[in-house]
Amino acid sequence: MRGVLPADNHVHSQFSWDTGAESSMEDTCRRALAVGLPAVAFTEHVDFTEWGADDRPPAGAQISTRRRVQPVDVDGYLASIERCRHQFPDLRILSGIEAGEPHHFAGSVAAVLKSGSFDRVLGSLHSVVHDGKLVFVNHVFGTLPAAVVVVDYFAELLRLVESSDVFEVLAHCDFPRRYWPADREGAYREADFEEEYRTVFRALATSDRPLELNTSSPLASATLMGWWHEEGGGAVSFGSDAHVPLRVGDKFDVAVDIVEAAGFRPGRDEYDFWRR
Known part of the structure; x- marks a missing residue:
């Protein structure tokens, strides 16, 4: 590894609903120091199973069953952040959330942010509306042509960028590619969706917010970073997810x-963040 690495601005601990006890915040801090990171941001998942006050449900859509999703234990999480800051003084430790669909759940996200102090807020899109329900996008593959799923995802991502100002960094801009059915469709080709990528990037650049380079394979892409720069992107955030x-x-x-x-x-x- 070269010199000082950038901060890891997208990390989950045991306080995210899709992790377990092995995702200890303390062990993550030890690992961050061992690999030479200057800072980590624990951006725990904030997702919802019902519509709340001041939310903006898309066209009256219902939320599909999310059996695993649980609210963040904000008090326990923030207490753990403080313990780690005392235990690891050589590592800058940021609090944060990864807000899922913040444009739909505006009121619910705002309520979480009011409940504590958070240094970093990521905006992410994991779900799209399908058959009148908000469903995780990986569940839509197989019911629609794969390319349609991705195009629909980018259209919703554009709406997220244009209608939500609660987040600071846009996370994993092409999340569905993790689930792309390569066995049926062949390899995912970024070039097939170039205009969709560029349209989202232009909107994000106009809002003067960073794009995340997410190293959870295969989302780290030289092509995408090049398009981001060409569309006026001003900054990049590094996140391991x-x-x-x-x-x-x-x-x-x-x-x-x-x-x-x-x-x-x-x-x-x-x-x-890294800047142009």
């Missing part, structure tokens, strides 16, 4: 090369 300690800072040496080749450089200090 780690759900276990071993993956914090994963592939950041490669990610640095990708971002640098696209024309971005380290920011004001080792904790900052």
Whole structure:
């Protein structure tokens, strides 16, 4: 690995509903120091199973069953953040959330943010409306042509960027590709969706917010970073999307090369986003 790596701005601990006890915040901090990270942001999943006050349900859509989704234990989470800050003084530790569909759940997200102090807010899209229900996008593959699923996802992602200002960083901009049915469709081709990518990137650049380079394979892409720069993107945030300690800072040496080749450089200090 080269020099000082960037901060990992997208990490999950035991306080996210899709992790387990092995995702210890303390062990993640130890791993971050071991691989040479200057900082980590614990951006726990904030997702919802029902519509709340001041939310904006799309066209009256119902929320599909989300059996595993649980609310964040904000008090326990923030107490753990403080313990880790005392235990690991050489690591900058940021609190945060990954807000799922913040444009739909505006009121619910606002209520969570009011319940504590959060340094970093990611905006993410995991779900789309299908047959009148808000469903995780991976459940739509197989019911619609794969390319249609991806195009619909980007259209919703554009609406998220244009109608929500609650988040600071856009996370994993092409989340559905993790579930792309390569056995039926062949390899996922970014070029097939170039205009969709660029349209989202232009909107995000206009809002002056960073794009995340997510190293949870296969989302780290030199092509995408190049398009982001060409569309006026001003900054890049690095995120491993780690759900276990071993993956914090994963592939950041490669990610640095990708971002640098696209024309971005380290920011004001080792904790900052990389900028053009």
